[in-house]
Amino acid sequence: MARVRNSLGPIIGYHGCDRAVAEEVLANKTHLKPKNNYYDWLGPGIYFWVDSPERGLAWAKETKEFKDSYVIGAFIIPGLCLNLTDYGVNDEIKFAHSFLVKYCDSIGVPTPQNAKQKKGVSVKRSLDCAVIKTLHELREFRGFQPSYDTVYGAFEDGGSLFEGSGFREKTHVQIAVRNTECILGYFRVPEYD
Numbered sequence: 001m002a003r004v005r006n007s008l009g010p011i012i013g014y015h016g017c018d019r020a021v022a023e024e025v026l027a028n029k030t031h032l033k034p035k036n037n038y039y040d041w042l043g044p045g046i047y048f049w050v051d052s053p054e055r056g057l058a059w060a061k062e063t064k065e066f067k068d069s070y071v072i073g074a075f076i077i078p079g080l081c082l083n084l085t086d087y088g089v090n091d092e093i094k095f096a097h098s099f100l101v102k103y104c105d106s107i108g109v110p111t112p113q114n115a116k117q118k119k120g121v122s123v124k125r126s127l128d129c130a131v132i133k134t135l136h137e138l139r140e141f142r143g144f145q146p147s148y149d150t151v152y153g154a155f156e157d158g159g160s161l162f163e164g165s166g167f168r169e170k171t172h173v174q175i176a177v178r179n180t181e182c183i184l185g186y187f188r189v190p191e192y193d
Helices: 019-026 053-063 087-107 126-141
Strands: 011-018 046-050 069-076 081-083 114-118 121-125 150-155 172-177 183-188
Touching: 011 019, 011 053, 011 172, 019 069, 019 183, 046 053, 053 069, 081 087, 087 126, 114 126, 121 126
Parallel strands: 081 150
Antiparallel strands: 011 046, 011 069, 046 172, 069 183, 114 121, 150 172
16 A cells, blocks of 8 residues: 555644643543644644653743643644655745745745744744745645645754754654644643653
């Protein structure tokens, strides 16, 4: 059987949030809500750290947005996935970037830029977000169906793990879920130190 282009197998993801939100989701009283921030590198969606509950919880604590930081697990089927680790998607991303630059020039506004550097890494990725949003909009405009359900990528983050290293302290893989039907269910993550 041939591999479906840009697809991944089932994923276990971890989402950092407030414990009260997690309890509502686990009790099936609500669902996690997609974000649409101008700087989120994978574009709009519900963000999960792939296979890393520790990173999800660390992020929740680092943001200092939550009264009681917590992490919730989810079973995810990526569906049609814009897999940024797949060399085959580069042309589509480059086209979306080129289109975005031309569009911004035509209306006289600056093209968004990645900003806010921490240890040499852009953590506010406005350009990347705008390119991913443009890619989705172009697909919809051109009638490509179905739209991407998820966006998956590896993010090199933090300082060097050791002197001379190419490894980073906080490198992680994330998936942004655009189509909530891809989330099969949530689970409680055992607490640990």
